[in-house]
Amino acid sequence: MGCGAQLQTDRPNQAGYIPAAALAKQQAAGGETLYCQRCFRLRHYNEITDVPVDDNKFTQLLNELGKVDALIVNVVDVFDFAGSVIPGLHRFVGHNPVILVGNKADILPHSVKRRRVTDWLRRQASIQGLRPVAIQLVSAQLGWQVPELLALIEKERRGRDVYFVGTTNTGKSTLINAIIKQEAGIQDLVTTSRFPGTTLDRIEIPLDDGQQLIDTPGIIQPAQMAHLLSANDLKIVSPQKEMRPRTFQLQPGQTLFLGGLGRMDFTDGPAGSFTVYVDNQLTVHRTKQTNADAFWEKHRGELLTPPSQAELSAMPAQKRYDFTPGERSDVVIAGLGWINVPARAVLAMYAPAGIGVSMRASLI
């Protein structure tokens, strides 16, 4: 019942999951209507959890976006922009307008001007071929700027349906839940009493003019750190509150380790300041490049963690990427954070194979 997914008790993050104990309990009670955990939360708490779906579904879903007349709201994570981009989204949306939402604004240092961040988002989106009609920074978790986003949606949708799209882990579910929480009972923009069409493809939340707000399943971006780490480690590397940048004055021949996941060798170029933007709990360790390999071997899984010792064997090998920025730039390890580096620094970056590593214009 509910979403139509086949029930299963083994994979909590997949469609149709129901905890074995809950299944037994419902069966013992003679229940004929069994719901997966996601439907259960939806029905009883008006809470949406995102489940990933397979590639075919994504393609179907993305193709649908071009055929409907709707407003598209694309949610990205400001901490992991590269990891939260939907490749080719601009081709799929056709002529439909897009609002770009930069979520998790709460993790950016307070001193950063919001205007600067939205300008930066606009440029990054443009590199992806996306020309959003508006950009809104929000914190779904803290409810920041959610009313502003809703006002923007009302302005741009002009009586049309609204599709929310995003890759998994951008906070799309948290945002939809924040919207529902904020609007329920206040001005009836969203009616939360029932959710028709709760299929796995989409969740339709009725708006008061007969149109719908449609939540689509999270699209998987394989280059995300989220797919590599245990839930516990993911918590350590994903900032939950304002990041405190850490600045290092480095000479060529020095190395920075970002826990046991990232490494930057500053091999050549003028000495300068390097500012690290990662979770406040993550160990950032400076050492001489000549000692770096030995240090890594000895301390990875202990001082240099996550991953923990037990998880080391499951980690893909570290892969090297070379960068020499022409101007001050960010070098990014998707989902782990970034280092703001000076011009002409000759760098070798390392991250587990499969994780996106890139260079971009400075965000801050």
Ligand code: GDP
């Ligand atoms: P979804 O896969 O896109 O639906 O993402 P979720 O809503 O499940 O959120 C993914 C992770 O991001 C969770 O750990 C959330 O707690 C976290 N998160 C969501 N919104 C925010 C936010 O505004 N700020 C911060 N710091 N974390 C957030």
